[in-house]
Amino acid sequence: xxxxxxxxxxxxxxxxxxxxxxxxxxxxxxxxxxxxxxxxxxxxxxxxxxxxxxxxxxxxxxxxxxxxxxxxxxxxxxxxxxxxxxxxxxxxxxxxxxxxxxxxxxxxxxxxxxxxxxxxxxxxxxxxxxxxxxxxxxxxxxxxxxxxxxxxxxxxxxxxxxxxxxxxxxxxxxxxxxxxxxxxxxxxxxxxxxxxxxxxxxxxxxxxxxxxxxxxxxxxxxxxxxxxxxxxxxxxxxxxx
Numbered sequence: 001x002x003x004x005x006x007x008x009x010x011x012x013x014x015x016x017x018x019x020x021x022x023x024x025x026x027x028x029x030x031x032x033x034x035x036x037x038x039x040x041x042x043x044x045x046x047x048x049x050x051x052x053x054x055x056x057x058x059x060x061x062x063x064x065x066x067x068x069x070x071x072x073x074x075x076x077x078x079x080x081x082x083x084x085x086x087x088x089x090x091x092x093x094x095x096x097x098x099x100x101x102x103x104x105x106x107x108x109x110x111x112x113x114x115x116x117x118x119x120x121x122x123x124x125x126x127x128x129x130x131x132x133x134x135x136x137x138x139x140x141x142x143x144x145x146x147x148x149x150x151x152x153x154x155x156x157x158x159x160x161x162x163x164x165x166x167x168x169x170x171x172x173x174x175x176x177x178x179x180x181x182x183x184x185x186x187x188x189x190x191x192x193x194x195x196x197x198x199x200x201x202x203x204x205x206x207x208x209x210x211x212x213x214x215x216x217x218x219x220x221x222x223x224x225x226x227x228x229x230x231x232x233x234x235x236x237x238x239x240x241x
Contacts, residue, residue, distance in 0.1 A: 004042045007050040014057040090230045116195045129161035159213040
């Protein structure tokens with residue numbers, strides 16, 4: 001028996017095991033290849049290709065074993081209770097994260113209103129070790145109800161603790177581009193441009209914003225670490241109790 005034939009037979013045996021335990025599998029791979037299978041695969045695949053296919057099925061079998069063990073555990077009374085507790089804790093952690101971000105947004109909106117007037121608004125989005133602020137003049141045009149900002153423009157402030165692996169936090173602003181506009185009739189764009197300049201030049205506001213971002217990201221890191229532990233448990237509960 002050639003090396004290729006041994007690998008082909010190994011592949012079929014492993015794929016058969018995987019298909020038998022995979023929900024929704026419409027066609028189970030035979031446990032052994034036919035002579036036609038052996039001739040075809042020997043011709044079409046190199047040894048390295050067959051070894052790769054075997055490695056891929058072995059990885060799938062390991063993930064499948066974890067899934068079956070997880071489903072069996074969560075089907076028990078102990079598992080049901082543990083899953084419910086974990087999901088509730090995960091929900092509370094997410095709510096705490098949302099509360100932090102809403103507090104930051106409310107604070108900055110209050111500052112914008114105090115410095116620039118009621119027309120100004122900010123939204124906040126967060127990612128892993130990052131916060132993105134979008135700031136602009138509030139849309140009041142009922143014909144453009146789907147837009148948050150007037151004339152669809154805003155500028156962004158970026159805070160990143162880990163920006164493509166570069167050391168130190170990134171705290172930057174992107175002005176974007178308005179294009180041309182009528183200097184006599186278009187008051188919103190002139191207000192927007194003036195506000196951009198005032199915002200970028202208000203060092204006290206920027207320092208306060210930076211400090212708040214640093215504080216929130218430290219608190220978010222604690223929440224994220226707890227969240228990851230819960231995710232690990234929900235993925236593989238018997239190994240992460």
